[in-house]
Amino acid sequence: MQPIKILFVCLGNICRSPIAHAILEHKIKSNGLIHFFEINSSGTSGFHTGSTPDKRSLAVLLKHGIQFKHYAQQLTPADISYYDYIIATDHLNYDEIINMASHSLPNKANSVFLLRSFDLNEKTNFDIPDPYYGLESDFEEVYQICERSINGFLNFLRMQTNQLHLGTQP
Numbered sequence: 001m002q003p004i005k006i007l008f009v010c011l012g013n014i015c016r017s018p019i020a021h022a023i024l025e026h027k028i029k030s031n032g033l034i035h036f037f038e039i040n041s042s043g044t045s046g047f048h049t050g051s052t053p054d055k056r057s058l059a060v061l062l063k064h065g066i067q068f069k070h071y072a073q074q075l076t077p078a079d080i081s082y083y084d085y086i087i088a089t090d091h092l093n094y095d096e097i098i099n100m101a102s103h104s105l106p107n108k109a110n111s112v113f114l115l116r117s118f119d120l121n122e123k124t125n126f127d128i129p130d131p132y133y134g135l136e137s138d139f140e141e142v143y144q145i146c147e148r149s150i151n152g153f154l155n156f157l158r159m160q161t162n163q164l165h166l167g168t169q170p
């Protein structure tokens with residue numbers, strides 16, 4: 001069976017998308033399902049290419065028991081072709097991805113999602129706020145939004161992949 005390939009995308013790939021990447025990877029590893037998945041993250045900008053995640057992202061992950069290693073990378077058209085699910089953290093980045101896809105891979109638009117559209121606590125605002133110029137508490141808020149959204153995304157995947165047993169709990 002081919003792994004399910006998932007890419008999270010924000011602007012810098014040092015705050016929001018690494019947090020989402022780390023949470024999903026942690027859940028999948030905890031369930032012993034890592035071989036069924038390939039999970040990655042990137043940024044629509046190259047501002048921080050090669051950097052480790054923001055210290056505040058690593059701190060909030062560690063606070064929730066997750067150790068994470070990643071080097072920021074910039075989204076490419078090849079990524080859009082490669083990944084099955086390309087999941088943006090806000091509308092601006094969503095639009096960038098759709099724009100990149102429209103030049104060469106218009107059929108991939110169906111594979112592009114807003115992460116927060118899977119947040120069961122949110123019905124109208126599907127943007128995950130950018131915490132870069134914010135406080136530690138903003139990183140905690142991003143963590144909580146990502147955690148809820150990833151639980152919702154896993155439920156969505158369970159419905160899509162009926163041959164894969166992802167368990168009953170996120």
Ligand code: 4NP
Pocket residue numbers: 010011012013014015016017043047130131132
């Ligand atoms: P991210 O946050 O897109 O969640 O990684 C940001 C990181 C860096 C910048 C903006 C947002 N920046 O302007 O450098």
